[in-house]
Structures are given as C-alpha cells and as structure tokens.
Amino acid sequence: MEPTTLTMGTTPDVAAAAGNQSLHDEPVSATVDVRAGRSPSQVAWERVRQDKVAVVSFAIVALFILVAIFADLLVKLEGETLNVYHPELISPLNTFPTIGITPEHWFGVEPRTGRDLFAVWAFGARPSLIIGFTAATFSTVIGIIMGLAAGYLGGTVDKVITWIIDTLLSLPFLLMVLALVPVIQKRFTAPGQVLTAEETSGIRFWVLIGILVFFGWIGLARLIRGEVLSLREREFVQAAKVIGVPTRQILFREILPNLVGPIIVSASIAVPAYISAEAALSYLGAGLVEPTPSWGRTVSNAQNSYARYPLFLWPPVVSIALLVLALSLLGESIRDAFDPNTRR
Amino acid sequence: MTTSPSATQPGAGARAGEPLIEIEHLVKYFAVREVQGLTMVRNTVKAVDDITFSIADGETLGLVGESGCGKSTVSRCITRLETPTSGAIRYRGRDIANLPEKQLRPLRREIQMIFQDPYSSLNPRQTVGAILSTPLRVHGLAKGKEKARAQELLELVGLNPEHINRYPSEFSGGQRQRIGIARALAVEPKVIIADEPVSALDVSVQAQVMNLLSGLRAELGLSFIFIAHDLGVIRHFCDRVAVMYLGKIVEIGDKPHIYGAPQHPYTQALLSAAPDINVVRGAPPKERIRLVGDPPSPIDPPSGCRFRTRCWKAQDICASQEPPLEDKPGGGDDHRIACHFPEIKSTLVAAVPG
Numbered sequence: 001m002e003p004t005t006l007t008m009g010t011t012p013d014v015a016a017a018a019g020n021q022s023l024h025d026e027p028v029s030a031t032v033d034v035r036a037g038r039s040p041s042q043v044a045w046e047r048v049r050q051d052k053v054a055v056v057s058f059a060i061v062a063l064f065i066l067v068a069i070f071a072d073l074l075v076k077l078e079g080e081t082l083n084v085y086h087p088e089l090i091s092p093l094n095t096f097p098t099i100g101i102t103p104e105h106w107f108g109v110e111p112r113t114g115r116d117l118f119a120v121w122a123f124g125a126r127p128s129l130i131i132g133f134t135a136a137t138f139s140t141v142i143g144i145i146m147g148l149a150a151g152y153l154g155g156t157v158d159k160v161i162t163w164i165i166d167t168l169l170s171l172p173f174l175l176m177v178l179a180l181v182p183v184i185q186k187r188f189t190a191p192g193q194v195l196t197a198e199e200t201s202g203i204r205f206w207v208l209i210g211i212l213v214f215f216g217w218i219g220l221a222r223l224i225r226g227e228v229l230s231l232r233e234r235e236f237v238q239a240a241k242v243i244g245v246p247t248r249q250i251l252f253r254e255i256l257p258n259l260v261g262p263i264i265v266s267a268s269i270a271v272p273a274y275i276s277a278e279a280a281l282s283y284l285g286a287g288l289v290e291p292t293p294s295w296g297r298t299v300s301n302a303q304n305s306y307a308r309y310p311l312f313l314w315p316p317v318v319s320i321a322l323l324v325l326a327l328s329l330l331g332e333s334i335r336d337a338f339d340p341n342t343r344r
Numbered sequence: 345m346t347t348s349p350s351a352t353q354p355g356a357g358a359r360a361g362e363p364l365i366e367i368e369h370l371v372k373y374f375a376v377r378e379v380q381g382l383t384m385v386r387n388t389v390k391a392v393d394d395i396t397f398s399i400a401d402g403e404t405l406g407l408v409g410e411s412g413c414g415k416s417t418v419s420r421c422i423t424r425l426e427t428p429t430s431g432a433i434r435y436r437g438r439d440i441a442n443l444p445e446k447q448l449r450p451l452r453r454e455i456q457m458i459f460q461d462p463y464s465s466l467n468p469r470q471t472v473g474a475i476l477s478t479p480l481r482v483h484g485l486a487k488g489k490e491k492a493r494a495q496e497l498l499e500l501v502g503l504n505p506e507h508i509n510r511y512p513s514e515f516s517g518g519q520r521q522r523i524g525i526a527r528a529l530a531v532e533p534k535v536i537i538a539d540e541p542v543s544a545l546d547v548s549v550q551a552q553v554m555n556l557l558s559g560l561r562a563e564l565g566l567s568f569i570f571i572a573h574d575l576g577v578i579r580h581f582c583d584r585v586a587v588m589y590l591g592k593i594v595e596i597g598d599k600p601h602i603y604g605a606p607q608h609p610y611t612q613a614l615l616s617a618a619p620d621i622n623v624v625r626g627a628p629p630k631e632r633i634r635l636v637g638d639p640p641s642p643i644d645p646p647s648g649c650r651f652r653t654r655c656w657k658a659q660d661i662c663a664s665q666e667p668p669l670e671d672k673p674g675g676g677d678d679h680r681i682a683c684h685f686p687e688i689k690s691t692l693v694a695a696v697p698g
Contacts, residue, residue, distance in 0.1 A: 235459040
C-alpha cells in the first residue's frame, strides 16, 4: 500500500500543491491506507459498527423487534396468555389490582379486567412496530420516486406532483384521519354486517398504514425535489449525460447516492413518528380497538389510573420513548457513516 | 511521461484532412421570463447567434471571449447538453443537432467534455474507480476488466493507480481535474471539448494540467475545442483561435495571425488587456486599449455590429449593417474578420504564463 504521497512520483501536482495549495485537501496519509479493496458500503458499515451510540441504539431497536416477534413465547415463558382475565386479583372496592410485580405477573395486571400487563405490552409491540416500519418504508419509497421524478423531469410532471403535494399539505391531517378512518372502515364492511372487535382492528390496522403513507410521503418528496433541482445542474450530472448514461441510471446511480443523508434522516424520523401517530390515533379512538393490544391504546387507558397504579402506564411509555430515541440516533449515525466527507 | 515541458508544435500538420466537426449557422436562444412592473415579459436571450466554424481531425481550436459571450453554450450544444434552436452540427458529415438521445448515444463516445470546476464535476459519493468505470460500463468497453482499465487511465493522467478506492474529496483540485480528464478519455474519444479546464486551478497547477493535455493530444491524436478566457493558455495550446463577442464570432484564424496580426478591434482589445510580465521587469508599457462599460445584454443586442457600442472606430455604417465574417486584405489564409474597419495591429502580444 501507499505509505506517503511522496512516493507517488508520477504526480507533478503533488509537489506543486504541497508548495502552493492548502495541504489539508491532499490525500496525505502517513498511516497505512486500510480502505483498499473494500467497497464503500463495507467501509460505511464498519464505521457504524465502531460507533458505540449506534451499536447501543441498534441493540435497543433489535430488542423491541425480538419482543414483537417472540411475544407468544415470552408470554408463555411468563406462564400467562393474552386474553385470560383475573377478576380475583382485582379489588372489588376500587377496581384496582391487589398485586404489583409478581413472578406470575411481571408487569402486574390491568385495573378492572385483571388482564396480564406483560402480555398486553409484549403483544402491543406488534402493531406499533409493524405500522411504524411498514408505513415508513412505503412513504419513503414513494417520496423518493415522486421527488426524483418532479425534480429531474421537471415540466408537466413537476407541476402535477407539486400540485398534489400542495393539496395534501393543505388538508388538516388529524381531522382528515379522524373522519376518514370510519368512512374507509365502512367501505370494507358488507351492508348489515356487524364487525367483531378483531375484524375492526384488522381493517383499521391497514387503514392506518394507508393513511399514514398517504400523508407521509409529501415531506420527503418535497425535500428530494429541492435537492435534485440543485444536483441536476452540477457538473457531474452533466458529465454523465455527455457520457450517455441513461436517465434512470443518472437518477439512481449519480443523484440518489447524494441524497442518502436526507433520506436516512427522514426515514429514521418517520418510523418513530408513525409509531407515535399510531399511539396517538389509538388514544383518540381512531386506531385499534379492544381487545387487540397496542401501546398507544394502553397509554390511553392508563391515563385515568396512573396515579394509583403507575405500572399500567410506564411500560408502553418508556418503550415508545426508548424506541423513538434509539431509531433517531441510529439513523443519524448511519447517515454520518455513508458520508465520505465526514470520513477521516 | 506525458508532461513534456513545452509543446511547441501542438497538433502539428493536422489541417489537411476533411473537417471532423462542422458548425453551420448555429443558433441557441433561451426563453426567459422577466417581471417588468406588473407584467410578465417573455424574452429571448440570444446566447449564440449564427456562428459557423469547423475543426479538422487532430486540430485544436481555441474559443475566447469574455464571460457571457456564449462560448460555453457553444460547447454545450456540440455535446448536446443543449439542443440548438437552429443550425447544423456535423460530426464526420452527420448532423447531430437534432438527433434523439438513443441515436446519439454511440456518438457520445466520440465527443467528450472536460469541465471547468473540478469540485463539482466529480460525484462526491463515488470512488474514483466507480467514476472511471461508469463510461466503460455504459459503452460496454473493457468488459470484466473495468478496474484494470480504470487504473490504466489513472496512470495515463499521472495519478497513482492505487488510489482507485479513494473519493474525490481526498484529492486536490489539480488531481481532481486529472480524474475528470481520465473520465473523458475512458471512452477513447476523437474530440474533447474543454470548457475552461484550468481556470479554476491555481497557476502552477494550470501549467501541469496544460502540459498533460498537450502530451495526451500528441499521444492519442485528439482534436480539441478549447474554451478559455486566458489568452496565454490559448496561445500555448491551440492551432486556431476563434474570438467571440456577444454570441458571434468576430475573428477566426490561425494562431500566428490572431496573435501577430489581429484585425478586429475587439481582438486587439482582448490582447492588449492581457498583463505583460515585461512591464514588471522594467520595460515601458505598450499602447493599451481600454474598453469601457459592460457588454450589452444578449436579450437586446445592438443593431449592426454588436461591438459598436464599445468600439472606438464605430461609425454610422456599424449601426446599420452587420459586418460579415470574411477574409480581409492583409489577413492570412483562412483568417476571417467581421469588421467594417479592419486594421492590423501587431504590437499587442499576450504573454504565455508558466
């Protein structure tokens, strides 16, 4: 490998640049160049692995994902099942549980019903995570494609997409969701059919994802459109055109890699935002319904009793806060790792 | 290797063959919208207005003129980054002015471009290896051996082939420009259009990049259209020189004629504006022509001769009749001037830097 730049020899630039130009932008690497022979993404992942914050954040996110996947197993390990009620553990005087944390009920039981709260928490992770990640994936992909198309193709395509974005932005999100959820739910219900609670939750689950995606892509699309407008005038894009690189390759190989930063930041904000949105909508009654557990609804139910029985409230609240924080930090560190300009 | 200290015979004896590129009556207008008072006004910027020239195989044409005179637009039309408003661009006899992108693609191999700003012309997210193998991949060259070819190209432009996994941000301006040159050479082009390739570099590095270009030209038999506003660089590098003013060519001819016996007042003014190192050394300053004011707007160019508003020789005929670009008495072969009152001035000499 190349120990110092002085041995390059064939580069008359180096001597001159050392004399005349600022030294810092020279590839002066007195240390051995460890990057040789590895792809840029390998280098980036190596950097993520060396970042302690990223590793801890990843561990936290992974932990919650594992809880969601193995909810059945964990609850079985506790020796409980989700929909078993324990009225014997409820005080008949004030409907609060008579127990706290016990070996049988790790997070205690639900006030009034006596449901095991660990089971509620473990199964509640599922809708939160699935809605968060699915909606973030779809809205990011749609946002990227719309933003690239509007920014690079310009003209009519740009006008149409910008018009759609402006229209969606002008709609009040929360009111629209509260109004749309029952309307869409009705569309999927046969006339005269009475939905069971599970069916309602099942429909609302997909309706929520759909609505979050429908309103979620516009922010990223606008961001990407603006970036593309400036990138397409850069000389490296012109150079690619002169070489004859097809438009699709210019978009995805030349321009898109330069947008990794905003995309990762946006996606890593989107996942926690959708998890909170699901929680908020379930809290407001437009989300999932009993008996399907969800962190948001648990928080909603727990608010009346948290002074007397805080065990009801804390598990979902701490989980949502931790997950949101970990995802944001992880996104930040992945973005840094992929940026060659922050590399030393 | 390719850095011979001076290329005294650039593209020697290349004038004989049939023209490689012919530009005929090239016109490029841009539509602009401006707010004037309360109304929106549609205007056209006449960036390039009817220019004609040609270059032969192996020849180097210099294109000079002040900022905004349309030289870059000419280069962008030839590389078809812009589609000309009218006129013909013939490459080996084939008109490419309106060719759709699909049919243009094989021809893109032949005409390549070197850009002005080495900090913007390389994708910051791609390694040098990826940058150099993109043209190979697009044109199906060196299949399976892209990396070896990319390293060969790095060596050709005087960079260390070991640095193939580095990013552009790890190189200096001069080294980046070398990478840009290597990218242009990757597809083995016949013509390279260099749009002010050294004006963003500092002077010592300019000389090295210029020497690299002249070495490559001799080695690979390239033709160049070389755009610059530095007359010294053009003199060092070109066989022929075309001087542009406000979208028109005002004088075109062989280098010795343009530098030794310029006839158009604008050419004379440009030459006289170049700083003379001998004055610093104590020689008495020569006669100096000073142009006053800015060039007129290309949205509404002056009638007749476009230079008349700043010309010290302007008379009534200049406002009413546009002077054609034609041979004038006293000019050399193929030396054409667009002026009603041409006059040879030979004492205005631009110094060669470096």
